[in-house]
Amino acid sequence: MPFEVLVVDQSPSRYELEPFPELVHLHDPQIGGISAARNRGVELTRGDVVLFFDDDVVLESDCVLEVARAFASRPDLIGAQCAIHNPWDERPLSLYDVSTLIFEQGFFNARPRRRAREIIPRLIDGLASAYRRDLLQQERFDEALPGYSLAEDWDFTKRAARRGALTIVSAARVRHEHARTNRLEGTAYAKLRRTNILYLYDKLGAAHDPRNRVWKQWWLLGETLRGLRNRCKTLELKDHRSGRRLDGGV
Numbered sequence: 189m190p191f192e193v194l195v196v197d198q199s200p201s202r203y204e205l206e207p208f209p210e211l212v213h214l215h216d217p218q219i220g221g222i223s224a225a226r227n228r229g230v231e232l233t234r235g236d237v238v239l240f241f242d243d244d245v246v247l248e249s250d251c252v253l254e255v256a257r258a259f260a261s262r263p264d265l266i267g268a269q270c271a272i273h274n275p276w277d278e279r280p281l282s283l284y285d286v287s288t289l290i291f292e293q294g295f296f297n298a299r300p301r302r303r304a305r306e307i308i309p310r311l312i313d314g315l316a317s318a319y320r321r322d323l324l325q326q327e328r329f330d331e332a333l334p335g336y337s338l339a340e341d342w343d344f345t346k347r348a349a350r351r352g353a354l355t356i357v358s359a360a361r362v363r364h365e366h367a368r369t370n371r372l373e374g375t376a377y378a379k380l381r382r383t384n385i386l387y388l389y390d391k392l393g394a395a396h397d398p399r400n401r402v403w404k405q406w407w408l409l410g411e412t413l414r415g416l417r418n419r420c421k422t423l424e425l426k427d428h429r430s431g432r433r434l435d436g437g438v
Contacts, residue, residue, distance in 0.1 A: 266352025291410025
């Protein structure tokens, strides 16, 4: 069992949770965004390692135990991600996946890399992530990120990588149910994603590497093509709902 379980509850009315000795329930509707919620939670923690879960994650194994073992066996380890199973993992490669492989390079590349038999994350996905409390006392999640703090995990991973080793704990498995509550979709999501990643590009000094300046323009091209495709899909959907074809037929 974990040393403590801390629930940061941002809902208008307090959730009714069955109490148990390890539970700390913080209810505050004034907390805005993921970054603020994580920071408030960290302030109340006492354990040496803080394990973050989003509210649409289900633990499939001895996840807490495996994460604790990973940190105990490696003093150099500063951050880790659980092995995440997403609902789309079994689907065929999509155009979005292909676009990611082509246009996200350099600073914009969030894909993990392999070193010997270890998987090193470039991005520790915040929905199932863990960091040493010592790091969290020195670094805070960025509450200046617009919207609901999209890409706060991208930012924190890059800052954490400067202070120690990162890994993916393959034995700590979780299932992501991907709830749509409080999420942006389509064009609104793409706009917020672009805004926040460009903010982080400037904040983290990515332009100091000349290669990233090239990758930025390449990434922006990819985002433009994605935007055009999303717009076409939206127009096609509206046309379909109105009972008309794009070619003007009925």
